[in-house]
Amino acid sequence: MLNKQGRQTTPNAGADNSGPAGGYATIGGHKGLEHEEPLIFEQGEPGRCGVDLPAPANVAERLGGLRRKGAIGLPGLSEPQVIRHFVRLSRKNYAIDMGVFPLGSCTMKHNPRLNEKLARLKGLGDLHPMQPESTVQGALALIDELAGWLKTLTGMPAVAMSPAAGAHGELCGLMSIRAALIARGDARKRILAPESAHGTNPATAAMCGYTVDPIPATADGRVDLEALRAKLGPDVAAIMLTNPNTCGLFERDIRQVADMIHSIGGFFYCDGANFNAIVGKVRPGDLGIDAMHINLHKTFSTPHGGGGPGSGPVVLSDALKDFVPLPYVIHDANGYRLVEQDESGKSFGRMKGFHGQMGMFIRALAYMLSHGGDGLKRVAEDAVLAANYVMASCDDVMSPAFAGPCMHEALFDDSFLKDTGVSTLDYAKALIDEGYHPMTVYFPLVVHGALLVEPTESESKDALDHFIMVLRGLAERAQSKQAADYFHGAPYLVPRRRLDETQAARKPVLRWKPAQDNKAAAE
Amino acid sequence: MRYLGQTAADRQAMLAKIGVADIDALFKDVPADALNAAIELPDHRGELEVERHIGALAARNLSPADAPCFLGAGAYRHHIPAAADHLIQRSEFLTSYTPYQPEIAQGTLQYLFEFQSQVALITGMDVANASLYDGATACGEAVLMAQRATRRQKAVLSGGLHPHYRGVVETLMRQTDQPYLAAPMDAEGNEDLAALIDEQTACVVVQNPSLFGHVRDLRPLAKACQAKGVLLIVAVSEVVSLGLITPPGEMGADIVVAEGQSLGVPLSFGGPYVGLFAAKEKFLRQMPGRLCGETVDQDGKRGFVLTLSAREQHIRREKATSNICTNSGLCALAFTIHLSLLGEAGFTRLAEINHAKAVELAGKLDGLKGIKLVNGSFFNEFTLALPKPAAGVVEALAKKGILGGVPASRLWPGEKAAEHLLLVSATEMNTEHDMSALRSALEEVL
Ligand SMILES: Cc1ncc(COP(=O)(O)O)c(C=O)c1O
Numbered sequence: 001m002l003n004k005q006g007r008q009t010t011p012n013a014g015a016d017n018s019g020p021a022g023g024y025a026t027i028g029g030h031k032g033l034e035h036e037e038p039l040i041f042e043q044g045e046p047g048r049c050g051v052d053l054p055a056p057a058n059v060a061e062r063l064g065g066l067r068r069k070g071a072i073g074l075p076g077l078s079e080p081q082v083i084r085h086f087v088r089l090s091r092k093n094y095a096i097d098m099g100v101f102p103l104g105s106c107t108m109k110h111n112p113r114l115n116e117k118l119a120r121l122k123g124l125g126d127l128h129p130m131q132p133e134s135t136v137q138g139a140l141a142l143i144d145e146l147a148g149w150l151k152t153l154t155g156m157p158a159v160a161m162s163p164a165a166g167a168h169g170e171l172c173g174l175m176s177i178r179a180a181l182i183a184r185g186d187a188r189k190r191i192l193a194p195e196s197a198h199g200t201n202p203a204t205a206a207m208c209g210y211t212v213d214p215i216p217a218t219a220d221g222r223v224d225l226e227a228l229r230a231k232l233g234p235d236v237a238a239i240m241l242t243n244p245n246t247c248g249l250f251e252r253d254i255r256q257v258a259d260m261i262h263s264i265g266g267f268f269y270c271d272g273a274n275f276n277a278i279v280g281k282v283r284p285g286d287l288g289i290d291a292m293h294i295n296l297h298k299t300f301s302t303p304h305g306g307g308g309p310g311s312g313p314v315v316l317s318d319a320l321k322d323f324v325p326l327p328y329v330i331h332d333a334n335g336y337r338l339v340e341q342d343e344s345g346k347s348f349g350r351m352k353g354f355h356g357q358m359g360m361f362i363r364a365l366a367y368m369l370s371h372g373g374d375g376l377k378r379v380a381e382d383a384v385l386a387a388n389y390v391m392a393s394c395d396d397v398m399s400p401a402f403a404g405p406c407m408h409e410a411l412f413d414d415s416f417l418k419d420t421g422v423s424t425l426d427y428a429k430a431l432i433d434e435g436y437h438p439m440t441v442y443f444p445l446v447v448h449g450a451l452l453v454e455p456t457e458s459e460s461k462d463a464l465d466h467f468i469m470v471l472r473g474l475a476e477r478a479q480s481k482q483a484a485d486y487f488h489g490a491p492y493l494v495p496r497r498r499l500d501e502t503q504a505a506r507k508p509v510l511r512w513k514p515a516q517d518n519k520a521a522a523e
Numbered sequence: 524m525r526y527l528g529q530t531a532a533d534r535q536a537m538l539a540k541i542g543v544a545d546i547d548a549l550f551k552d553v554p555a556d557a558l559n560a561a562i563e564l565p566d567h568r569g570e571l572e573v574e575r576h577i578g579a580l581a582a583r584n585l586s587p588a589d590a591p592c593f594l595g596a597g598a599y600r601h602h603i604p605a606a607a608d609h610l611i612q613r614s615e616f617l618t619s620y621t622p623y624q625p626e627i628a629q630g631t632l633q634y635l636f637e638f639q640s641q642v643a644l645i646t647g648m649d650v651a652n653a654s655l656y657d658g659a660t661a662c663g664e665a666v667l668m669a670q671r672a673t674r675r676q677k678a679v680l681s682g683g684l685h686p687h688y689r690g691v692v693e694t695l696m697r698q699t700d701q702p703y704l705a706a707p708m709d710a711e712g713n714e715d716l717a718a719l720i721d722e723q724t725a726c727v728v729v730q731n732p733s734l735f736g737h738v739r740d741l742r743p744l745a746k747a748c749q750a751k752g753v754l755l756i757v758a759v760s761e762v763v764s765l766g767l768i769t770p771p772g773e774m775g776a777d778i779v780v781a782e783g784q785s786l787g788v789p790l791s792f793g794g795p796y797v798g799l800f801a802a803k804e805k806f807l808r809q810m811p812g813r814l815c816g817e818t819v820d821q822d823g824k825r826g827f828v829l830t831l832s833a834r835e836q837h838i839r840r841e842k843a844t845s846n847i848c849t850n851s852g853l854c855a856l857a858f859t860i861h862l863s864l865l866g867e868a869g870f871t872r873l874a875e876i877n878h879a880k881a882v883e884l885a886g887k888l889d890g891l892k893g894i895k896l897v898n899g900s901f902f903n904e905f906t907l908a909l910p911k912p913a914a915g916v917v918e919a920l921a922k923k924g925i926l927g928g929v930p931a932s933r934l935w936p937g938e939k940a941a942e943h944l945l946l947v948s949a950t951e952m953n954t955e956h957d958m959s960a961l962r963s964a965l966e967e968v969l
Contacts, residue, residue, distance in 0.1 A: 040637055040863050050864030051604055053872045053951070056879035063878065064738040064900030066769045073644050076866035083606055086634070086860055090615035093630035097614030103623075110526050111618050114570050119791070120608075123581035128594040129793030130929045131585065132921045138583030139792050145580075152564055164656035164794070165849040167836070175698060199836035203846035207667075209699035212841045250552035280564075281550070286557040297849065305611075305853025306631040307621040307813070309656070309795030326690070341936045349697070350690030353597060353659035353782070354793025362577065369573045373564030375524045381546045382529050388549055389537040405541070405549040432627055437620075443837070460528035461537060489821075494626040496826040504818035504830040508807065510650050511640040 034495060037088040041512040044075020050082050073514050092495045093306070094437045100459055100467045102390075104409045104440035104452025105198065105246060107276045107298035112370065115301070115363035124362055129354040133338060139358065140336035143329050146365045150294060150313055153376070155285025158321035160314045161328065161356040166273055167200040169293025169312030170240070172325055172351060174208045176291060176316060177238050177267045179323040179348040186265070188237035194223055196247055196444040201240045201271060210237060217446055221247040221402040221411075225256060232264050242271035243287075244278065246444040247402060248387065248409030248452065258288025267291065267320070275299045276383050276456070277408035280376030290317040296357070300364035311360035322346040327355055382457035383408040386464060390453055393468040397475040401447045408456070414449025416475055421484035424449035427474060429498065432491035434470045524567055587790070587926060591957035593884075595904040595948030596734065596929040597658065597685050597760040598793065599785045601873075602951060607787045607860040611853055621813075621852070625828045626820075631852065632827035635815040638859040645765040645862075645870075646779040647772025648801035652812040653829075654855040655798030655847060658782025662688040662728065662758050663695045664800065664811040664845055665778045669726035669754040670701065671844070672809050677702045677723040681716055682709030683733025685760050686934045692728065708935050710897060710906060710944055712737030717747035726754040726778075731771060732764055734934070735946065736901035745775025754778060761785055762799065763950075764902040766874025778802045786865075787857030797854035808834060811845030873951060877903035880949035880958075887962050888947070892969040897944070904948035906931070910969060913945040919968040925961055 029036045061067065077085070094101070101108035119125055127139055147159045160176070163169040174191070181188050191205040195214045202212040213231055218224045223241065239261045243251045251257065258268050270284055270292040276299045278284075284292050296302045297310035304310075316324070326347050327340040338355060371379060384407055391400055391410035399416040400406075414424045428438035428451070440452040453471075455464060477483045491497060529537070534546070543549060550558055568576075592600055611617065615630060622628030622635075635653045642651035655661040666678045678696060680689050680703060689705060696703045702723070706714055712735060716727050727748055732738045741757065748755040757771035759781035771779045783797040784790070802810055808831065816830035836843040865873060881903040889896035893910035909916055913930035920927035931944035949958070 037633070039633070039640075041640065044866060046867060049866050049869045050606070051869045051873075053869060053876060056872065056875040057883060059879045059882040061878070062882055062885075062898075062900050063768060063902065064740065066738050066740055066900075068767060068769050072766075072770075072867055072870065074641065074862065074865075074867040074870060076868055077863055079604075079606055079864060082860065082863045083610065085863070086610045086616075086856075087613070089630035089633050090610075090613045091630065092628075092633070093615040093619045094624070094627040095615045096618040101618075101620070103620055106620055108618075108620060112526060114573060116612060116617075118574065118577045120789070121578065121581040122588055123584040123586040124577075125789045125791050126587055126600075127584055127792040128587055128592060128600060128790050128926065129598050130594050130596050130933065131587075131926055132918055134918065135585035135590075135921050135926070136792065138580040141583065142577070142580045149564065152562060155560065164660065164851075165847075167846040167848045168656065168660075171846060175694065178698065198848075199838070199840050199843065200846050200848050202841035203836035203839075203843040206841040206843070207695070207698065207846055250550070252552035252554075255554060278550075278553070280562060281559060282553050282557050283560045283562065286560060287554070295849075303617045303853065304620045304849075306616055306619045306628075306856065307635075307653070307852030308849040309797075309851045309854055310849040311795070325694075340933070349694035350687060351660070351694055352691065352794070353657045353685075353687040353796065357794040358792035359789070359795050366573050366577055369565075369568055369576055370526070370570070371524065372567035373562050375527070375567040376564070377559075377562075378524065378527055382527055382534075384549050385529070385534060385537050385541075385546060388541045388543075392541040405543070405551065407549075428624075429626070432624065437627065438624055440623075457527055457529075461530075461533040463528075491626050495629050496626050496824060497821040499625045499820045499826045499828045500818045501828050501830065504816040504828050505833075508814075508831060509817040510807075510814055510830075511636070511643045 035088045037085060039512055040077060040085055041075050043081065044077050046076050048076035048078050050077055050079040099435055100455065100463055101437045102439045102453045102455050103437060104454040105273060107454060107456060109301050109456040110458040111301055111303040112367065115366040118366045119359045119362045137335050140329050140338060142365060143361055144331060144336060146361050149368045150315060153279060154292065154315045155283030156315035157318055158316040160316060160324045162325040162352050163293060163312035163314060164352055164357055165308065165310035166293050166295040166312045167204060169314045170200055170204040171207060172314045173269045173291035173293060174204055175348045176320045176323040177269065178208055180320055181237055189235045191237055192231055192239040194241060196245060196446045197240060197242060198246060198271065198273065221249045222251050222253065223257060225253055228257065228260060232260060234264060236264055236266045238267040238269050240269045240271060242274060244274040244407035248406040248411045249402060250407055254287045273298060274408065277380055279380045280373060281380045290320050296360050296364040301367045302360040302363040309357060309360065311357035323348055325349065325351045379457045386455040386457060386459055389464060390455055390468060394471050397472050409452055409454045411447060412451040413447045417478055420478045422478040422487040424451055426487035426490065427478065430474050430487055430490040433493045436467060436470065590924045590926050591960045592926040593928050593947045593949060593961060594926050596934065596946050597687060597782060598790055599761055599948060600790060600950055600952050601785050603787055603789060604861060604864050606864060607857050610860050611857050616853065616856055622829060625826065629826060632815050634856050634859050636817065636827050638855045639815060641859060641862050642799045642801050645770065646801040647770030648779050649804035650807055651799065651801035652810055653815050654851040655800050655812050656851055657794065657796040657798045658758065658760055658780060659688045659691045661780035661798030661800045663691040665756045665780045666692050666726055666728065667695065668778065668806065668809050668811060669756060672806055673725045673752060673754060675723055675725040677704060677725055679716060679719045679724055679727045680705045681729040682706040682714050683712060683735055683737065684728055684730045684758060685734045688758055708938050708940060710735050710940060712739060717744055720747060720751050720753050724753045726756050728756040728758060730758040730760060732761065732902045736898050736905040738768060738900040738902055741774040756780065761903060763874050763877055766870040767878055768902060783858045787861030788854045795851060795854055797851040797858055809844060810834065812847050812850060876951045880953055881905060884949045884958050887958055891962065892966060903950055904946060907945045907947055909943045909945055912942050916945065916968055920964050923964045925964050927961055
């Protein structure tokens with residue numbers, strides 16, 4: 001049966017997720033453990049409430065006459081209703097705790113529960129950010145200790161703790177570079193970045209007023225040094241280079257890159273999203289970089305939480321170490337101090353409320369303490385080993401984009417799907433039915449139909465072997481002409497099948513509206 | 524090492540499959556002298572040791588659970604329902620990623636849709652995004668958006684705007700040499716921002732209630748903005764106030780940014796929090812950050828996807844409306860769960876309780892030993908003018924085990940007029956006993 005997009009709604013030989021059970025559709029719409037769940041707005045009653053609050057004291061109101069007049073329109077639910085709602089929603093998600101989550105560039109590793117417990121400790125999780133310094137010495141010590149680990153692991157002299165995520169770290173790094181250039185009386189205009197760069201790199205450069213000049217890659221997936229040389233000039237503020245790069249490869253000419261950019265008085269910003277491949281084993285500071293953000297939510301395992309929060313501290317070289325955001329922690333004879341006002345005249349100012357993502361700092365430090373220096377080195381080794389193992393186990397039926405060895409990610413292009421009628425997207429969607437989250441697809445942009453697999457060190461060999469069996473099986477299945485329809489229709493065994501993104505963008509419905517509004521809109 | 528699953532035998536087998544002799548062969552592209560650098564760090568530890576280590580750091584802090592706490596200034600101590608903290612720790616929420624594969628992320632996508640709906644409702648705006656990092660960065664993004672939408676440059680910043688919000692805006696403006704006009708500190712809540720608007724003005728940013736607690740009718744300012752094609756950005760640093768106060772949207776705001784921490788998110792020494800961002804529909808395509816939208820799947824069933832991503836960095840790169848990628852998803856979930864538990868009745872009542880507590884506390888302190896209440900209006904936070912510099916008073920109170928408020932001088936350093944001002948907030952967490960303790964402690968230290 002074909003639906004209106006010409007896609008098969010049931011697989012030739014697969015199970016049917018939408019159809020009848022033993023000849024009947026379910027009466028109520030649920031399917032076994034899988035529940036259909038309406039919006040909270042569709043199940044509330046005005047009279048219900050999921051919390052008990054005492055009546056407020058009777059006081060003379062002091063709202064300046066601005067008390068809200070009408071109702072807000074929030075639904076009322078009891079606690080069991082709320083719990084059931086969110087538990088049912090949770091069951092429609094894939095998660096690392098369920099299986100391999102090989103989403104390249106995202107480092108979906110195990111999230112230890114110890115770290116959740118520690119982030120909630122009394123005296124940490126409940127601290128107010130504006131408490132007097134004397135009452136938060138332990139918190140400031142914790143930030144300082146984490147900073148120490150980050151400096152030691154990267155071999156860099158300073159670290160800015162404010163940034164809230166990787167992209168925010170990029171912003172911090174570029175603002176630091178800009179401040180250093182301005183201090184020299186030389187603001188400059190241009191940032192060089194490889195074509196394979198993550199989208200946040202050019203977007204960040206633009207926020208700082210820079211134009212972005214792309215550098216092409218060589219046939220083996222690294223920065224083309226000759227092309228880079230040709231782009232150098234006195235107006236170049238910095239190069240933004242990811243290392244290991246977004247193709248999962250180590251930039252083996254990294255020191256030449258550093259020398260080249262330094263020779264024209266520019267700075268080397270390293271995107272450290274892929275630090276997991278070298279943590280504990282290689283110090284970026286030994287390679288000539290000036291600034292690098294570290295996604296604590298990648299390498300140091302603070303949970304991604306369905307899209308955040310994260311944390312993106314930025315390590316800085318001697319040349320940049322004074323050009324930092326506010327605030328920062330220092331240690332002197334009187335203990336720890338939180339410096340909230342610029343004392344050196346060199347800070348570029350504030351980039352976030354309060355003092356950084358403390359909840360993530362606690363988790364990241366617990367992760368580091370648990371692993372120790374020895375364990376972190378093993379993290380890098382096992383992550384790289386796992387990616388190379390996937391690559392070596394699939395290279396005869398899939399198509400590695402570049403010759404190995406790779407770092408912690410195995411990158412394939414879509415040439416193994418050539419003439420099959422199956423696209424990278426179809427292949428990824430078929431993985432979903434097999435119980436896996438797909439790899440990152442169509443990134444990096446420099447590789448046609450890219451499939452970027454990052455297994456991480458968290459996976460046992462058994463788990464990898466099963467995953468490899470599926471990768472291979474699907475690659476082989478794609479070769480049989482009859483299978484194209486099956487791939488086009490995938491996934492089948494999910495709460496929702498492929499979603500109509502065109503409709504979502506063409507007629508945006510971005511919120512629930514009360515019924516009368518909907519009617520009014522329709523008229 | 525409890526988190527690592529490869530045995531020595533596994534590793535050997537994997538290396539053999541790869542066809543290399545040892546692990547370092549896989550690192551052959553690293554300059555040889557940089558590989559296996561000696562990194563001096565302690566060895567791995569068990570759970571118990573790590574718990575002891577971090578527990579000892581926690582023990583060196585004064586927990587607000589052990590001290591009457593009246594601190595606010597953009598972060599507020601509220602009760603978090605047990606259900607909220609439990610639900611956000613479910614594996615399927617905690618350990619999932621940004622919902623790039625909607626078929627297996629409907630849970631995240633549906634709560635984001637609910638979050639966006641709640642934010643739009645409480646702010647009185649048409650649309651909201653799926654969160655930004657925090658209130659301060661949301662404020663920065665709002666100014667950048669106003670510049671894009673108006674094709675003008677100048678931002679006018681209220682003297683009642685939280686200095687952290689103001690600081691973020693200023694930092695961003697400096698990167699591209701954009702002009703901004705930061706009004707002088709407005710502790711009294713009577714500045715005239717309309718007078719500062721001119722032909723170059725892109726936006727006016729005003730906080731309500733202001734940093735000093737004043738609740739203002741923004742309608743006259745909104746009118747003045749509208750007349751000159753200027754966008755009115757309203758920042759809300761205490762989102763519980765929206766349970767009781769006329770929403771910014773109803774007063775004519777074009778963009779509303781808020782700190783969502785007060786609902787479901789622990790204080791955690793300042794982060795992670797959750798930035799709320801809402802706007803009028805006509806600015807939809809200028810908005811920063813992710814948006815979740817409703818659609819149908821291949822079988823015609825309702826479902827949700829990330830949408831309008833042609834605004835975002837991964838598609839638009841240097842032309843994107845923002846560089847944001849990772850946002851504050853799990854905090855947005857905590858917000859949504861807490862607000863779902865509260866519902867209309869609970870949210871309103873929570874706000875009423877907060878206001879009543881603050882009115883009560885202000886009554887207890889105004890006039891005591893030369894203390895003067897600065898505010899005519901306030902929600903759950905107000906400003907006191909003390910007979911002595913507030914920073915010293917706060918230290919003295921801390922020595923007595925009371926977290927008595929935020930000295931304005933910490934936020935407006937060097938500003939003479941700030942020296943004696945103390946910001947004091949009261950929430951449902953403050954008991955009668957807390958308030959009496961603050962009163963008697965102030966009596967002693969003043
Ligand atoms: C290579 C690279 N750079 C930067 C980022 C942005 O980091 P964040 O999402 O933490 O802002 C990412 C995240 O996906 C990335 O993979």
